[in-house]
Amino acid sequence: MDWAYIESVLPLYGKAAWLTLRTGTAGILLAALTGLLCAAAIHWRIPVLRKITAAYVELSRNTPLLVQLFFIYYGLPKIGIKTDPEACGIIGLAFLGGGYMTEAFRSGVEAVDRIQEESALSLGLTRFQTFLHVILPQAAAISAPAFMANVIFLMKETSVFSAVSLMDLMFTAKDQIGLYYRTTESLFLLVGAYLLILLPLSLLGTFWERRLRHAGFGT
Amino acid sequence: MAEAVLSISHLTKRFDDQTILEDLSLEVREGEVVVIVGSSGCGKSTLLRCINALEDIQGGEIRLRGDLISHNRKNLPELRQKIGMVFQNYELFPHLTVLENILLAPVKTQKRSRQNVREEALALLERVGLKEKADSWPRQLSGGQKQRVAIVRALIMHPEILLFDEVTAALDPEMVREVLDVIVNLADQGKTMIIVTHEMSFARAVADRIILLEDRRILEESDPETFFTAPKTEQAKKFLRTFEFNRKNKAEA
Ligand SMILES: Nc1ncnc2c1ncn2[C@@H]1O[C@H](COP(=O)(O)OP(=O)(O)O)[C@@H](O)[C@H]1O
Ligand SMILES: [Mg+2]
Numbered sequence: 001m002d003w004a005y006i007e008s009v010l011p012l013y014g015k016a017a018w019l020t021l022r023t024g025t026a027g028i029l030l031a032a033l034t035g036l037l038c039a040a041a042i043h044w045r046i047p048v049l050r051k052i053t054a055a056y057v058e059l060s061r062n063t064p065l066l067v068q069l070f071f072i073y074y075g076l077p078k079i080g081i082k083t084d085p086e087a088c089g090i091i092g093l094a095f096l097g098g099g100y101m102t103e104a105f106r107s108g109v110e111a112v113d114r115i116q117e118e119s120a121l122s123l124g125l126t127r128f129q130t131f132l133h134v135i136l137p138q139a140a141a142i143s144a145p146a147f148m149a150n151v152i153f154l155m156k157e158t159s160v161f162s163a164v165s166l167m168d169l170m171f172t173a174k175d176q177i178g179l180y181y182r183t184t185e186s187l188f189l190l191v192g193a194y195l196l197i198l199l200p201l202s203l204l205g206t207f208w209e210r211r212l213r214h215a216g217f218g219t
Numbered sequence: 220m221a222e223a224v225l226s227i228s229h230l231t232k233r234f235d236d237q238t239i240l241e242d243l244s245l246e247v248r249e250g251e252v253v254v255i256v257g258s259s260g261c262g263k264s265t266l267l268r269c270i271n272a273l274e275d276i277q278g279g280e281i282r283l284r285g286d287l288i289s290h291n292r293k294n295l296p297e298l299r300q301k302i303g304m305v306f307q308n309y310e311l312f313p314h315l316t317v318l319e320n321i322l323l324a325p326v327k328t329q330k331r332s333r334q335n336v337r338e339e340a341l342a343l344l345e346r347v348g349l350k351e352k353a354d355s356w357p358r359q360l361s362g363g364q365k366q367r368v369a370i371v372r373a374l375i376m377h378p379e380i381l382l383f384d385e386v387t388a389a390l391d392p393e394m395v396r397e398v399l400d401v402i403v404n405l406a407d408q409g410k411t412m413i414i415v416t417h418e419m420s421f422a423r424a425v426a427d428r429i430i431l432l433e434d435r436r437i438l439e440e441s442d443p444e445t446f447f448t449a450p451k452t453e454q455a456k457k458f459l460r461t462f463e464f465n466r467k468n469k470a471e472a
């Protein structure tokens with residue numbers, strides 16, 4: 001292992017890691033928002049929206065991210081929508097993740113007893129207030145494990161971003177291997193960088209789950 | 220005669236093709252306590268649920284002080300604020316403390332100041348003997364305590380009418396009393412209430428009017444003394460005998 005080389009490319013990997021983290025986080029946040037809205041649409045049985053949501057969930061979960069990215073990157077410009085690579089990555093991740101997040105939230109929402117909702121409605125809360133203050137907090141405790149698993153899964157999925165010429169970690173490592181044959185060092189850096197991003201996420205998830213499961217609701 | 224708080228006229232309620240309530244009319248006046256009795260499954264809960272539009276109705280109309288209660292009206296949440304409902308299984312929100320359970324609705328929907336509602340909540344909790352439980356979690360309370368909190372949660376909205384759906388049915392016998400005492404106390408304060416219960420001595424004590432629901436309609440309606448001592452219909456006699464039987468059993472045991 002050539003440490004001098006590693007030191008020389010560290011800034012490069014730092015930049016790439018930052019890109020991965022940035023686009024990943026943005027995509028995941030959008031995915032969570034999408035999932036929340038879809039879960040609400042399903043829960044409220046909004047007539048047409050509910051069908052569209054169901055179709056979207058199937059489509060997003062049953063097509064590879066790479067295909068979705070190609071679609072956005074090469075397809076959208078054909079109908080006149082220009083996308084820069086970074087926006088394309090974020091949108092792709094949000095599209096994929098939205099389906100998974102919908103399922104995570106939906107299962108949590110469904111697990112909350114219907115009469116809890118009726119109890120809140122009978123106090124005069126609107127359906128939105130009921131969802132926000134009564135259903136969602138209870139659903140969150142149930143959805144937390146699936147939600148965190150999705151976050152980690154989606155963060156890993158960012159590794160296909162290089163296919164739409166985003167200069168992320170994967171792109172950088174491939175580039176270095178292609179140009180200088182630095183296979184060992186590149187793979188080492190690649191694994192190291194991903195671990196650095198994902199390990200804290202994983203630990204945070206475990207911690208959060210524990211808190212929700214044990215500290216919550218007075219036990 | 221006092222003004223009608225709630226008026227139900229020609230109410231019909233069906234689930235699919237099963238008719239539960241048919242052409243049912245009922246008026247509840249200010250300060251009146253109406254107790255509804257009837258065999259299990261006759262539609263008592265359904266009637267209460269129709270009143271605050273937790274169920275849609277297939278015929279007739281329900282009005283609260285003249286305002287139509289309807290599923291597809293924008294003012295439904297506002298009307299529901301005026302109808303307090305207490306459920307058999309308490310339905311406290313498990314993720315909120317006792318005090319937060321009570322404050323949620325008034326703070327979010329009536330835009331009252333938190334401080335102001337908090338003081339009232341603590342005063343009400345004190346009245347039902349639970350002041351020291353304000354910061355407890357629902358699951359740390361006994362059934363009787365939970366139900367008293369649920370009653371406070373309904374009261375803090377200053378409802379025009381209170382609906383109680385077999386609120387002691389899920390309780391251990393020794394806790395029934397503490398909850399019923401609170402309700403009797405509310406009756407003494409002149410609150411307007413509809414109470415569904417199987418506790419006959421409580422019904423007799425608290426009711427201004429007793430209604431027997433049977434065969435999709437109001438079968439008998441009278442003051443408690445008449446209802447218990449001189450029931451008019453055969454069904455009412457039969458209904459009351461089910462409790463006689465229970466009582467004899469108890470005496471033998
Ligand atoms: N959501 C529902 N769908 C179909 N049938 C129902 C529903 N809720 C109640 N019922 C039926 O309506 C009847 C009355 O129920 P309910 O009002 O709970 O009776 P009670 O409270 O007097 O015991 C019962 O036969 C019950 O099976
Ligand atoms: Mg019932």
